[in-house]
Amino acid sequence: MKTASYFRSYRLVPYVFILPFLVSFCAFYLYPLIGTTFMSFQKILPGQTHYIGLENYRRMFSPDFARALSVSFQYTVYTILLLIPVPAFLAVLLNSGIKRLNSLYRAAFFIPSLVSVVVAGTVFRLMFAASGRAVVNSMLALLGSKPVDWILGGAWQAMALMVLVAVWRWTGVNIVYFMSGLQAIPADLYEAAEIDGAGAGRRLFSITLPLLKPTIVFVTTISIFGGFSMFEESYIFWQGVSPNNVGLTMVGLIYQKGFQLGDLGIASSIGLVLMLIVFALALAQLELFGFFRREDR
Amino acid sequence: MTAASSRRAALPELAKYLVLGIFVIAFLFPIFALIAASFRPGRDLMRYGISFGTLLPDRLDPKNFAELATSRDGVYLAWFKNSAILTALQAGLALVLSSFVGYGLGVYRFRGRNLVFILVLAVMLVPLQILILPLYKLMSAIGFMNSYAGVVAPFVVSPFAIFFFRQYSLGIPKDYLDAGRIDGLGEFRIFFLLTAPLMAPAFGAMAILMSQQAWNSFLWPLIVMRTGNMFPLTIGLNSLLTPYGNNYDMLIAGSCAASVPIIIVFFFFQRFFISGLSAGGIKG
Numbered sequence: 001m002k003t004a005s006y007f008r009s010y011r012l013v014p015y016v017f018i019l020p021f022l023v024s025f026c027a028f029y030l031y032p033l034i035g036t037t038f039m040s041f042q043k044i045l046p047g048q049t050h051y052i053g054l055e056n057y058r059r060m061f062s063p064d065f066a067r068a069l070s071v072s073f074q075y076t077v078y079t080i081l082l083l084i085p086v087p088a089f090l091a092v093l094l095n096s097g098i099k100r101l102n103s104l105y106r107a108a109f110f111i112p113s114l115v116s117v118v119v120a121g122t123v124f125r126l127m128f129a130a131s132g133r134a135v136v137n138s139m140l141a142l143l144g145s146k147p148v149d150w151i152l153g154g155a156w157q158a159m160a161l162m163v164l165v166a167v168w169r170w171t172g173v174n175i176v177y178f179m180s181g182l183q184a185i186p187a188d189l190y191e192a193a194e195i196d197g198a199g200a201g202r203r204l205f206s207i208t209l210p211l212l213k214p215t216i217v218f219v220t221t222i223s224i225f226g227g228f229s230m231f232e233e234s235y236i237f238w239q240g241v242s243p244n245n246v247g248l249t250m251v252g253l254i255y256q257k258g259f260q261l262g263d264l265g266i267a268s269s270i271g272l273v274l275m276l277i278v279f280a281l282a283l284a285q286l287e288l289f290g291f292f293r294r295e296d297r
Numbered sequence: 298m299t300a301a302s303s304r305r306a307a308l309p310e311l312a313k314y315l316v317l318g319i320f321v322i323a324f325l326f327p328i329f330a331l332i333a334a335s336f337r338p339g340r341d342l343m344r345y346g347i348s349f350g351t352l353l354p355d356r357l358d359p360k361n362f363a364e365l366a367t368s369r370d371g372v373y374l375a376w377f378k379n380s381a382i383l384t385a386l387q388a389g390l391a392l393v394l395s396s397f398v399g400y401g402l403g404v405y406r407f408r409g410r411n412l413v414f415i416l417v418l419a420v421m422l423v424p425l426q427i428l429i430l431p432l433y434k435l436m437s438a439i440g441f442m443n444s445y446a447g448v449v450a451p452f453v454v455s456p457f458a459i460f461f462f463r464q465y466s467l468g469i470p471k472d473y474l475d476a477g478r479i480d481g482l483g484e485f486r487i488f489f490l491l492t493a494p495l496m497a498p499a500f501g502a503m504a505i506l507m508s509q510q511a512w513n514s515f516l517w518p519l520i521v522m523r524t525g526n527m528f529p530l531t532i533g534l535n536s537l538l539t540p541y542g543n544n545y546d547m548l549i550a551g552s553c554a555a556s557v558p559i560i561i562v563f564f565f566f567q568r569f570f571i572s573g574l575s576a577g578g579i580k581g
Binding site: 011013014015016017018020021022023024025027028029031032033035036039090093094097101105107108109110111112113114115116117118119120122123124125126127128129130131133134135138168171172176225228229231232235236239251254255258259264267268271272274275278279282 | 313347349400407410420426430450456488509531
């Protein structure tokens, strides 16, 4: 039983446990990352590939690039502005009161996130149909508005659709994050505050929000990554071709250049630039929240 | 609490549940609309979208559902089968392999441990969408295109799940491991027999997330799967939207049926969900 005793020496065992990660890391992250870096300096045609230096990086700054960057940026900003306060508010409401009812409500909010984005797109495309009889337009008619062509009407309509689908699908997930953040706040803090005569509003702003800060930072970070890597919410409405590119996102642009136009070189350089933008924004956001500062009080 | 103060508390409670109720209705409305529309003929939806008439139908016609099995030679059933196989493979492997790695990082001290953990965190920050081109070239090179293996391979080890299982296994008392060793169990048996059962809530929470991701994944199968009979549900349903008109008969009933399995999985593992997530330290 030589192998058994070797395993018991613990020298090899941990490495066997982490082996799956090392394999997958090398094959599906490191190798592609190096590959995409090389490709970004190459002109790639079927059968022949040659080095062209920074040419791809020069060529990539087109009006399409500006459009895609602006759509992705706006989408990220709007989703953050909605997907932090709304779920935080709902989580605070769900954190006290009748337990059974709360977990039922929480499950209800979570259901949209289980539904595929294609299914979400189908329902939203029908609810937001251009016809004056469709649900959303008939509700708008009650407010005296003319029917809106949400899908083909223009830039703000397109952005509203994508953001609404995101809010619908992700509110439930963010509620879960905020609830686990809330449950980490010790109950005696609230009791002490109540004894000191702090009202509900005071408790919210002096205890709940400051102690939720790590959760807010976490959700903001994943929203930046999610927002800039968004593709599906746009693809389901326009299949990659939207009028005046109102639905063109950064990943949509990579897909278009790489898979539809076959220009792998430029698609790679866009991908790398996108990664740098996302890193820079995430770091700036963490700095803004004081994540890197020492808490010395 | 005195009777007076509990009465004083009752009014805000009522207002709170009223507000929550309005939100819940708004969030469930599209689900309700989806179900109602699936009983309607596709050409009505084509013309007017989902109208209030769709929501309050005079009769429910299950024709769309019946035709899912037969129209276009039953291709919907093939999509359903593909989604089921892909989800079982991807979520199953991701749970086993990621828990393995996360546990290894959580309970053992060894040379290189911190480096590996930093790599896990770094990988969580690289959106896979950026790597689709080189991954696509890799899959073509090794002959994985248009296959289950090609769709699943990049996702069988999930960095997020590794992180989660690591946090969770940090809380396992060392005494458990030592007790197993005294009983003569090897390290792998200790994992499978003693510690994995202790991590049941973590497995429950991750089972929901991993199945949800696999069942609903879109961009990567869109690239890998080339022929209609290999599509998962997401890509298959999306292919019904064409410039020549959308096949709403199949699309809407198909969307409905496609959402049922994942909702069942959710309710099955639900009780682990919040407790698992909080204990795993996803607090930011």
